[in-house]
Amino acid sequence: MLRSFWSGSSNLDEWIQQTLRDGFDGLEGPIPKTSEQRCKLREKLNEHRLVYVAEATTGVDGDATKDWWIPRREFTIQNHLDDLRWSVEHAVQLGAMFVSTMCGYDGWSWQQNVEFFGKALALEKEAGIAISFETHRSRSLFNPWITRDLLLEFPSMKLTCDFSHWCVVCERLIDTEWDVLELCAQRALHIHCRVGYAQHAQVSDPRAPEYTQALEAHEKWWDLIWRNQAQQCMSETTMTPEFLHDGYMQTLPFSQVPVANLGEIVCWMTQRQRQRFAKQYG
Template sequence: MKIEHFKTMWGFEGDFETACIQAQEKGFKGIEGQAPKTKEERAYWKACLEKYGLDYIGEIVTGGDYVPSRHQSVQAHIDDVQSAIENALELNPRFMSCLGGLDAWSDEEFILFFTGAMEHARKHDLQIVFETHRSRILFTPWRTREITEALPQIKLTLDISHWCVVCERLMSTELETIRAIAPHVYHIHGRVGYDQGPQVPHPGAPEYKEALLSHQEVWEIIWDAQQTKGMEITTMTPEFGPDGYLHTLPFTNAPVADLWELNCWMAECEKEHFNGYTKKRV
């Protein structure tokens, strides 16, 4: 099995061609992000992806924004999935990663959402995977385990940094639950969280070494499960981002680190980590 990294569009403020150039120069396999809503911009994205030989992972965000509207219906969330898939089709996505649903929903509502979303993906012969995320259905490891048991066909994008915040501890304490859901994990978002936040100031800082090692322990469990299933490629999107995630200095609001540098550091770190993991398994 080999590892491939994707550049997130979250927090990127330049034009799309610049994003593609950055991704290519740093050895990223492709781009992950929401497809543009206009046909003209999608054509531009497609041309850039082809020009720089990059793949694309489509992102779906339901409920209006990254933190969903509290009172939108399940059907409205399903409709968002349909629209996002239709926008992404001409970009030939490798798969769609969905930030979907609402944490307050009942069992009946989450089953209705997941089955509806998966049906839309199936109609277009696309793989859809659902991200573990605060404010969403998959907001704790235990809820996620219950859902994988109720819907054995479901596939996940794993981002445990959110669970560190919700549970107020590193996921090293929950490895039994991680192992139970590991066979469902298709994609990883590589951000390092800690017990009081979803993003450490810098994953290479010695004061956050325990947090980094904890995340790497979980990722190895996922890689074990993926290899057992015969997957030849594992994908990871380093996803350090803005919007309250990136630490800033008081009064000036100056960022303590550069997002692109953080994500490049994470990609290089995990290339080295994965190589060591692979050698250890031989």
């Protein structure tokens, strides 16, 4: 179980302490921009024996003050590939388990997607570190069907499965697309265990009874991934309870006070999924 940078402190020392205090096995987050910051992160990971998943975000304006993670339409396939290469090269230096990336653009044509993912997979082979492509709104894998078609086109392509995004894009819990979920489970390397529903990519609080159906649906999808990973004899599986602020967490009008405690939710989800996994696999 990994602690997301986006649900913790932006200060590295505080983020590490939160990770250790709450019993996580490692970190998932963006690669620091400066060599000094990267050296410090590597030292902390080694000191505390924490694993690290490097997060890569392509085709964005990193200097934007708002919605910086949204891909810019004017950025080319080569811009996205350059961003991914930078992340991959530094992830190797940091000893990351793998790279999980929000990449591509939801407005690309089929041929543009084929060109990008073909070159991204060549980069993966060249660098010798796995790249896991996240199912995410505004990105190439923003819906189940384009994801299905790309997985069929590229048999070596691996996924970071965050199905919460598809729930809001499709405006329904996606049990209707079980054949796609089965294919995704066969390619899943990593899970973001946030719970979404038809109108939002994050329920306000997954502990609330009104979200029981959504929670149990997501857990059924994660169970499908675990079963496939077990059948493939994978020695380990990774999961990040990626509940966030930044518009994901609902707030009260005018005051903008969050309607639930994000830290409590992250820890509750972590313990729940650990218990579920232990019950099924020991």
